[in-house]
Amino acid sequence: MELSERKKKILRAVIENYIQSAEPVGSKTIVEHANLDVSSATIRNEMVELETLGLLEQPHTSAGRVPSASGYRLYVNELMQEHRLSVQEAQSINEALRLKIREMDQVMTEAGRVISQMTKYPTFSLTTGNARMSIARFDLLLVEENAFIVVVMTNTQIVRTKLIRLSATLSETQLQILNTLLNTSFTGLTLDALIPEYRRIAAHAAGEAHELIQLVVSFTEEVLRELENHVVHTAGITNLLSQPEFQNVDQAEPLMNFLSDLWDSDQLPVSQGEQMKILIGPENVIEELKNTSVIMATYDIGDHMQGVIGVVGPTRMDYAKLAARLSYFAEGMSRMFGKGELPPAPKSDQS
C-alpha cells in the first residue's frame, strides 16, 4: 500500500524533528514545522494511522511520536533528500585523503578520525575482499652478522618489515642467495599457496637455510594473515557519550566495549557489492548493535580489494548527512585507489 502524500510529509517531519531534538514529536510541532495547512487534530488522526502501519511509535500514551525502525527504513528508502556537503566538510575530507598518505592503511585510519570528528559518532574502517593479496617481492638487508631485516611488499604495495636475529652468523653472500630463492619461489603466491610451496622447498633445502627460510616465511604468513584478516580500525568511540541516548552508562558501556574490541570484520555485517548500506536498529544481526544504526560505504581498491568505512550511532541519526559524507569520501578513495592500474600513485609529497 502506498502512503498518501500527506502521510509521507508527516512522517518525514516527525523523523527530521526527532533527529534534531532527540525527543518525541507532537502533533503541534508538526503543524508548525511542516507547512501543511491543517490543524493539529488532523495530524493526530494521520499519526494514529501511521502508528497502526508500524511507522511511528508512542513511548507512552500522551507523549509525542517517535519513528520506528521501519519508519526510518521507509525514510531512508524513499523520503530522504540528498544532502549537500558544505565546502568545509568537503575540504576536511579532501585533506584526509591527501594528507599523511604513506600507505593506504593510514589514509583509512586518518579518514576514520576525520569523519568521526565531523560527525561526532564512532567510525570503523577496514579493507575486505583481499583474499587474492599476494607477495610481490622480498628484500633482505644485513644489519649485523647475526641480524637482518626482511622487507616484504605485497601486490597492493603495502610494505612490512621485521628485524630477525639469529644465533648463527650470516654472510652477505648467503643472504643474497636466500633473497634470490625467496623471490623466485614465493613471489606471486597468496596466503593459501604460501605454506604448501614452503613445504615443497623445505624438503630440498639444507639444514641451515631451512631455518632461515622458515623464519622469513612465517613472518610473511603473519603479514598476509594480518592484511587478510581485515583488521578493523575504530576512532572516536568516546563521542558516543555526547549523544543523549547514551547518557546512561549502562547503555553506553556494552556498545563501547564492543567497538573497542572490534578487530575482525566477521563481527561486522560488511556489505558485498553494495556501495552504501544502512542498517537500522534491529536490522543489525549483532546483539550489541540492535539499538543502533550503522551506515557504511564501500569503495574499490584495485581490482580485488574493497575498503569499508562506516559510522555507528543511535537510530536517530542524520542519515542523509552521514550518507553524503561517507559516500563523498568513498568516491574520493575510489578515484585514488580504484579499479584499474593497481596500485595508485600516492604522490610522495614531503609533509
Place this chain on the structure above:
Amino acid sequence: MELSERKKKILRAVIENYIQSAEPVGSKTIVEHANLDVSSATIRNEMVELETLGLLEQPHTSAGRVPSASGYRLYVNELMQEHRLSVQEAQSINEALRLKIREMDQVMTEAGRVISQMTKYPTFSLTTGNARMSIARFDLLLVEENAFIVVVMTNTQIVRTKLIRLSATLSETQLQILNTLLNTSFTGLTLDALIPEYRRIAAHAAGEAHELIQLVVSFTEEVLRELENHVVHTAGITNLLSQPEFQNVDQAEPLMNFLSDLWDSDQLPVSQGEQMKILIGPENVIEELKNTSVIMATYDIGDHMQGVIGVVGPTRMDYAKLAARLSYFAEGMSRMFGKGELPPAPKSDQS
C-alpha cells in the same frame, strides 16, 4: 608529627576498605575489619583526630570517612604493603613481553593492552628521553623504474619504510649512488643535526639528485620526529565506565576525551629518573586528572631512552597491586631492553 601505631592501623583500614567498597567507611566497619580490641567509639575519637590532620574526610556529617589526597599519600609512602603478584598475573605480563615482539613499539602497545585488561583501568605508554635517537642506516630498494622503497633504521633498531614514487625514472645504479651518499653523510645524525647536514649536502648536489635526497631526508625527519615526539599509546579507555566513580557520564566524558586525544608526552607529567611515580588526585597538574590518580613506572631502553607505562583511575585505586604489576613489567622491560648493549636481542621466534 608521627602518627600513633593505632592511628596508622585505622587509616590503613579505612583506605583498604574504601578501595574495595567505594563507599565511606564507618567506625563499626573498622572494628570488624582491623583487629583492634577497642570499641567503635574509640575509633570514632581517633578518626576525628585523623580528620583534623587532614588525612580523612567526611562527605557530610554522619557519613563514614573517606581518605583525603594526603591520606592516600601517606598510605602510599609509608603504610602500603608490598603486593605479591599471583602466578597468573606474572604469566600474563610475561606473555606480553614475549609475544608478538617485532619492535619495541609493539611490546609497549601490547603491554598496555594486557595491563589495562588486568587492572580494568586505562593505560598509557610512551617512550621518552630519546632525544639522542639517530639514524643507523638507510636502504633503498628499487620497485619499478619510477618508484622505490626507503628503509630507515634508527640506532634503537626501529625500522620504518616508505614507498616513494617519482615523476622521473631511476636506474639501479643511480639508486645505489644515492644509497651510498645517504649512508655516508647522514648516518649517526640526530634530528638536530639532520637538517643542517642536508643543507650542506644540498648545496653541492646536482638538480635531480637534489630532489631525491630531499624526499628521503624529509621522510627521515618525519620518522625521527615521530619517535622523538614520544607518541603516546593508550588502551582500555572504556574500562573507566565500569568504575563506580564514573557511572555519571558527566564525570567520565571529559576524562575519556582527554585520554583519547593524548598524543604527546608533554601532556603527561612524565617522571625523569624515578622508577615509580604516583600522583594522587590534586597532585596532578593537569586539570582533567585532578580527580584521578596516575601510577606510572619508568624503565630504561638502551642508554639514552626510557619507556613509561602507567594507569589512570579514580583516587580510590589499589595502589599496592597496581604498583606491583607495573614494576614487574618495567623490570622485565629493563631486563630485555635495558642499559648496555643496545639494542637487545628480541629472539625472533616464529609466532
Place this chain on the structure above:
DNA sequence: ATTTAGCACTCGAGAATGAAGAGTGCTAAC
C-alpha cells in the same frame, strides 16, 4: 587519662505525594 556505653542529632537516600504541562483520543459540529 583512656576507653566505653548510651543517646540525641544530622544528613542523605529513597518512597510517597501532588501539581503542572504536554499530548493524546474521542466526539460532535462544520
Place this chain on the structure above:
DNA sequence: GTTAGCACTCTTCATTCTCGAGTGCTAAAT
C-alpha cells in the same frame, strides 16, 4: 474529510516524609 473542544493519561519535577547509618558528645567505667 476536517476541526474545535475537552476529558484523560502519563511524565516530570519539586516537595515532603521516613528510615537508617553514622556521627559527636557526655558521663560513667577502667
